[in-house]
Amino acid sequence: MIMDWNIPPGPKFLFSHYHVFVFPPLAAYILLWVLSSTLSYKIHGVVRVILPLLAIPVFCLARIQANEWHRSIKARRSGGRLPKLIPHKWPGGIDLLLDMQRKQKTIYPGETMARFYAQHGQWTLSSKMMFNTIINTAEPEHIKSILATDFGNFEKGPVTFAILRSMLGSGVFNSDGDMWKFHRTMTRPFFTKDRISHFDIFNRHAEDAISQMKTRLKEGYAVDLQDLVSRFTLDSATDFLFGTDVCSLASGLPYPADKQPITGLSLTSSNAGSDFAATFTDAQTTTLTRLRFGPVWPLFEFWRDKPAHRMKSLDHVIDPIVRYAIEKQKSTAGQKDSKPEEEETLLEHLVKTTDDFKLIKDETLNILIAGRDTTAATLTFAVYMLAQHPDILSRLREEIFTKLGAGANGRRPTHEDLRDMKYLRAVINETLRLYPVVPFNIRTATKDTLWPSKEPGEKPFFIPAGSSVIYSVFLMHRRTDLWGPDALEFDPDRFLDERLHKYLTRNPFIFLPFNAGPRICLGQQFAYNEASFFLVRLLQSFASITLTPEAQPSSHPPAQWAQLPGRASREKTWIKSHFTLFAAEGLWLKMEEASDDGGVEVLSA
8 A cells, every 4th residue: 555645547457556557567487488489489579569568457357257257247146137237339338438528617417317227127237437336226226225124235436536535635524334323423412503503693794695585686786596595505615514614605795697797896805704615616627537547547637636626725724723622622632621511613613622734624624624515505596486486476475474574674593493384495405306416426335135026026226335325315306206297397395295295205215315224414404404594585575587598698508408307407507516506607697685564675776
């Protein structure tokens, strides 16, 4: 094993796999030397160079084929069968990879796998990607096995850990075994009901965000809602986790691409906080490409770790905060705490557990990323849906107005208020169903296992040890056989009427926006509280929502989506995904302020 001395990915990969790059060429060279010596036959110098080099791919292909045969034999002996392989034309499925790379900028999330599932009539298939066999599934029983019933057999795995390490380090979302248990144990006590029900932080940053939104709208400009809520959730998350926020809202909101601001400000402004989103989006996009290349990804980032290079720009934000907390804890060690435990931030809690700088930084960054991205995406797509369903918007505002009032007379919600607002929770759940924040996820099987077949009379699926398994809640959440014939429609009532019992109650694993089992999201209730609180304050302030994609023409969905089945043809904005869903180039809209009686207040620009 090579120590991590900032060696570039490519050389590190070659050193770690020296046996592949040294022994086959050496064996070929020795064989040529023996042949030339014993047969007294002169071998041309070019042959002496080419054949040893060819020995590397020949060896690799032979080993891959041997592994394939071995898996087939084990499948037969286990009484199972390997999942059907998606056809590919080029060796190792390279054509599928190239096609995916070519379409990644314009493809609708899940489109490729949805087409394959439909063609083969089953929801569990295997595919080749750079010679690696990947199991793909959108079958709830198989996802249940991954997340719960056979949890110990499905880990992130060493390959996924290496791929995500540049971005997530060894934090809770990228660790297995004892390290994962340690991280989970450290952070679980922090997400108690009492801690996540203190809404002062949410209210402070929501008021700032909504105030800026009102100002911009009064100037006559559309607002990028995704940018706004990303800043709101970032400031709230850093305030909650560190006790101090990065003030990303202070840098001002962006203007539409084709407009000159009345105030004379530049079209774009930024600070350390507002750069966070762009930086992490870039890192996620690069890391997603790594997942497609699998174990050989270092060969495509030979001299520079691209995600690590991008993440460095966040160090000057996170590092000083973490170092200060560690030094403060050391200087006050042994003294009686002046702050009650229930008022501690996560960072203050962590530094009492360990003084390992990297461990603390990785963990806080993992929680920060999750706290920002997940809620921001949920709010973005909730407002996106409300803008297209004025009847649902009106009904939700009526629940809010009846419970809390609107305009200047509206009071902020309490935890008990949010708990009682059933339609609000249904709207959020329906958003998470159609637009789950993490649309696709990955695990690695640590040992051979069998999955029951959903086809009557067929053998179970054999999942070999070491297989990468990609499961899609995005596609599962949209299956008409699981959710009914109206599965593609946005209808919050499905979480309130008889459909709830008909579909979800009897099969709870068809709805997994926060995962399930031992790795279920610790911040699930925090996310619900934050999203609910912001939506309440937003809809107390505004009475109508109108999408204005013309404010940013590059946010329009690709023209070819109009020919696609399902919801793709109906999308009004460009939806993309890396590790999370997002609206490419933002979600631009205008809103009308609410009067104190809940109606529309006429604005003069």
